[in-house]
Amino acid sequence: xxxxxxxxxxxxxxxxxxxxxxxxxxxxxxxxxxxxxxxxxxxxxxxxxxxxxxxxxxxxxxxxxxxxxxxxxxxxxxxxxxxxxxxxxxxxxxxxxxxxxxxxxxxxxxxxxxxxxxxxxxxxxxxxxxxxxxxxxxxxxxxxxxxxxxxxxxxxxxxxxxxxxxxxxxxxxxxxxxxxxxxxxxxxxxxxxxxxxxxxxxxxxxxxxxxxxxxxxxxxxxxxxxxxxxxxxxxxxxxxxxxxxxxxxxxxxxxxxxxxxxxxxxxxxxxxxxxxxxxxxxxxxxxxxxxxxxxxxxxxxxxxxxxxxxxxxxxxxxxxxxxxxxxxxxxxxxxxxxxxxxxxxxxxxxxxxxxxxxxxxxxxxxxxxxxxxxxxxxxxxxxxxxxxxxxxxxxxxxxxxxxxxxxxxxxxx
Numbered sequence: 001x002x003x004x005x006x007x008x009x010x011x012x013x014x015x016x017x018x019x020x021x022x023x024x025x026x027x028x029x030x031x032x033x034x035x036x037x038x039x040x041x042x043x044x045x046x047x048x049x050x051x052x053x054x055x056x057x058x059x060x061x062x063x064x065x066x067x068x069x070x071x072x073x074x075x076x077x078x079x080x081x082x083x084x085x086x087x088x089x090x091x092x093x094x095x096x097x098x099x100x101x102x103x104x105x106x107x108x109x110x111x112x113x114x115x116x117x118x119x120x121x122x123x124x125x126x127x128x129x130x131x132x133x134x135x136x137x138x139x140x141x142x143x144x145x146x147x148x149x150x151x152x153x154x155x156x157x158x159x160x161x162x163x164x165x166x167x168x169x170x171x172x173x174x175x176x177x178x179x180x181x182x183x184x185x186x187x188x189x190x191x192x193x194x195x196x197x198x199x200x201x202x203x204x205x206x207x208x209x210x211x212x213x214x215x216x217x218x219x220x221x222x223x224x225x226x227x228x229x230x231x232x233x234x235x236x237x238x239x240x241x242x243x244x245x246x247x248x249x250x251x252x253x254x255x256x257x258x259x260x261x262x263x264x265x266x267x268x269x270x271x272x273x274x275x276x277x278x279x280x281x282x283x284x285x286x287x288x289x290x291x292x293x294x295x296x297x298x299x300x301x302x303x304x305x306x307x308x309x310x311x312x313x314x315x316x317x318x319x320x321x322x323x324x325x326x327x328x329x330x331x332x333x334x335x336x337x338x339x340x341x342x343x344x345x346x347x348x349x350x351x352x353x354x355x356x357x358x359x360x361x362x363x364x365x366x367x368x369x370x371x372x373x374x375x376x377x378x379x380x381x382x383x384x385x386x387x388x389x390x391x392x393x394x395x396x397x398x399x400x401x402x403x404x405x406x407x408x409x410x411x412x413x
Contacts, residue, residue: 124249
C-alpha cells in the first residue's frame with residue numbers, strides 16, 4: 001500500500017514540475033493523504049522542503065540573456081571570421097601600402113618594434129612553462145626545423161634563382177632570403193593553424209640566434225659574399241621583441257589567470273592587426289623595387305615560400321613527426337624574416353638589385369604563411385588511435401604482420 005501510495009502521489013508531482021508556467025494543474029494524492037504535507041510526513045520528509053521545492057520548480061522564471069553576453073557572442077563569431085580571413089587582410093593592407101606608402105610614415109621603428117612585441121605578447125598569454133618543458137624534452141623537432149631553415153631553404157633559393165635565369169645580383173638576394181631566420185609572424189600563423197605555439201616560439205628563437213653565424217656563413221659559402229651581421233644587435237632584438245613579451249605573457253597566465261581569461265578572446269585580433277601593420281609598413285618602405293620587379297622575380301620568390309613550406313611539412317611527416325609538429329615546422333620554414341633580409345641587403349650588398357628579392361618576399365611570405373594557416377585551421381587534427389594491449393596476447397610477436405593488419409584494418413600479406 002505504501003509503495004502504491006508513493007507512486008500515485010509522486011508521479012503527478014513530477015509531472016506538475018514539467019508543466020509550462022501559467023498552466024494550472026490540480027495535484028491529486030492518494031486516498032487518506034489529503035495534502036502533500038501529510039504525504040511528506042508519512043515518509044519522514046520535511047513538509048516545507050517538498051512543498052516549496054515543487055512550487056519553486058514550477059514557478060522559477062527563465063532568466064533572459066544579458067545584453068553583454070549577447071554582445072560578446074557576436075564579437076566571438078566576428079573575431080573568428082576575421083581571423084579566418086587573415087590572408088584577405090594581408091592582401092588589402094599590402095595593396096593599400098603599395099598605393100599610398102605615405103599613409104604608413106607614422107609607423108616608425110619604435111611602433112614597428114612595439115607591434116612585434118604586442119604580437120609576441122598575444123602569443124605569450126596562451127603559453128605556460130610546462131609547454132616549453134614538454135618541447136625541451138624532445139629537441140628533435142627544433143633541430144629538424146633548424147636544418148630546414150639553414151640547409152634546405154638556401155639551396156632551394158639558389159636552385160630557383162638559377163632555374164629562372166635571374167641576374168647574379170637577384171640570385172644573391174634570393175639566397176640571402178633563404179639564409180635568414182624565421183619571422184615572428186610565424187608564431188601567429190602557427191596559433192591560427194592550431195599548431196604548437198611553444199614549439200614555434202622556440203624555433204623562431206633558435207633560428208634568430210642562429211642567424212648570427214649561419215647567415216654570414218651561408219652567404220660566404222654559396223655566393224662568395226661577406227655579409228657581416230651585428231651579433232649583439234640581433235641578440236638584443238631577440239630579447240626585446242621575442243623573449244621578453246613571451247615571458248611577460250606567461251607570467252600573466254600564471255599569476256593573473258582571471259585577467260588573461262578576460263583578454264584572451266582579443267588575442268587573435270591583436271595578433272592579426274599587428275601582423276598586417278608590420279607587413280604594410282615593410283612594403284611601404286620598398287614600394288618602388290616591388291612594383292619594378294617583374295613576373296620573372298615574383299614567381300620564383302612565391303615558389304620559394306610555397307615549396308619551402310610544403311617540403312617543411314612533408315619531410316618531418318616522412319620522418320615520423322605528428323601532424324601538429326609538421327604544421328608548425330612548415331609555417332616556420334616558409335615564413336622568413338624578410339624585413340631583416342632587406343636590411344642586410346641594404347647595408348652589406350653593393351648592388352641595389354640584391355635587396356629587391358627581400359622586398360618582394362615580404363609580401364609573399366606573409367600571404368603564403370597566412371593561407372597555409374587558414375587552410376590548416378579548417379582541417380581538424382585527428383587524435384592518435386589508442387593501442388589495444390589485448391592484441392599483443394591475441395597476436396604473438398612472431399605474427400607482427402597480423403598485428404599491424406589488425407590495427408590498421410588491412411589484411412596481412
